[in-house]
Amino acid sequence: MKHLLSLLALCSVLATGCAHQSTVTPDRADAAKDGAAGTDSRPAGSPVEEASGPAEAPLPSGMKMVKIPAGSFVMGAPCRLVTVEGEEKPVEVDPGSAVLEKAITGRCTEDDTDKSGNKAADCQKKKEDCDTWRNERPAHTVTISRPFLLAATETTQKEWSEVMGNNPAHFKTDASGQPAESNPVEQVSLWDAMAYTNTLSERAGLPACYDLSACKGSPGVDLDCIKSFSSVAAVTAPDGNPTACTGYRLPTEAEWEYAARAGTTGPLYGELGRIAWTVDNAGDRTHPVGTKEPNAWGLHDMIGNVWEWTGDWDGRYSSDAKTDPTGPSRGANRVSRGCSWHYTTDYCRASFRMSAGAMVRFGTIGFRPARTLFTQPQ
Numbered sequence: 001m002k003h004l005l006s007l008l009a010l011c012s013v014l015a016t017g018c019a020h021q022s023t024v025t026p027d028r029a030d031a032a033k034d035g036a037a038g039t040d041s042r043p044a045g046s047p048v049e050e051a052s053g054p055a056e057a058p059l060p061s062g063m064k065m066v067k068i069p070a071g072s073f074v075m076g077a078p079c080r081l082v083t084v085e086g087e088e089k090p091v092e093v094d095p096g097s098a099v100l101e102k103a104i105t106g107r108c109t110e111d112d113t114d115k116s117g118n119k120a121a122d123c124q125k126k127k128e129d130c131d132t133w134r135n136e137r138p139a140h141t142v143t144i145s146r147p148f149l150l151a152a153t154e155t156t157q158k159e160w161s162e163v164m165g166n167n168p169a170h171f172k173t174d175a176s177g178q179p180a181e182s183n184p185v186e187q188v189s190l191w192d193a194m195a196y197t198n199t200l201s202e203r204a205g206l207p208a209c210y211d212l213s214a215c216k217g218s219p220g221v222d223l224d225c226i227k228s229f230s231s232v233a234a235v236t237a238p239d240g241n242p243t244a245c246t247g248y249r250l251p252t253e254a255e256w257e258y259a260a261r262a263g264t265t266g267p268l269y270g271e272l273g274r275i276a277w278t279v280d281n282a283g284d285r286t287h288p289v290g291t292k293e294p295n296a297w298g299l300h301d302m303i304g305n306v307w308e309w310t311g312d313w314d315g316r317y318s319s320d321a322k323t324d325p326t327g328p329s330r331g332a333n334r335v336s337r338g339c340s341w342h343y344t345t346d347y348c349r350a351s352f353r354m355s356a357g358a359m360v361r362f363g364t365i366g367f368r369p370a371r372t373l374f375t376q377p378q
Ligand SMILES: [Ca+2]
Pocket: 154, 301, 302, 303, 304, 305, 306, 307, 308, 338, 339
């Protein structure tokens, strides 16, 4: 099938191998602290109010936006090494560094002893290959300075059809042959997703966040922006910063991971089978959105069902603390997040990053819209 062939192509873009789940270092400033600056006053991890969208926004029927508070979190995943005493320690070093190489080359083992016959205190052995999944490292502190809205679920086929007038999904029916309009829309490219959010903005009387004027074709059908690659999908907000746009848009990678974690610091915000449709329980297909348990902020399917496009180009992390990062200014691929119905647990965690070309339309990738909440008039 088309989507399965596409999946093989998608897997080929992964530059890294498999690894076990990782743990993120607890280091999250709470939202109340940020609230002191006039953004949000709720403590971290507390439920956030649901917003039905701004009053002027005729969102598709049934679509709900959740208000995500401003705050800080640790983005990415640290390497976890185990000391000879069995203690797990995060190792915050850049992949490929000499320190990491020494730690993972196996020079130190549980049998290592010092001259006195005691195990060397600094001798560590590898728990997992820290050079695998290196694009999630180094973990670094990110601050989201403004609250924003994020759709409570992936965009459904019904919502897409209402806004765009077609349905590009591969899984148009469920396993019993009934219409699957509550399932996520998929087989949408990054450009399709951007076009959808632009249309939401148009319906709401808000500025479009992406300039797709140079693209040819129709969203969800044959929208093609390849020939205008240098200018396509230019962010219309000042300095090309999508978070400065007042309209609907895709979340940044940082916003997506921050929202997915909802104050948690581990790989997942709950037990995988209870929160996500993955290859272990999905039966080789998508499922209606919102049928798995949400995270603490009321977001469903952040893990599983379909991958979700972010607006960021794929690029390497650095250890520097960042505020409202938007990814590299250019690149070869874009990043989607969250794994899908087709993927195993090796791919299903808050920090995992999938790299794919903006033009691909896979049965495994969908999206959910976001919108910045400004505290000052724009
Ligand atoms: Ca998802």
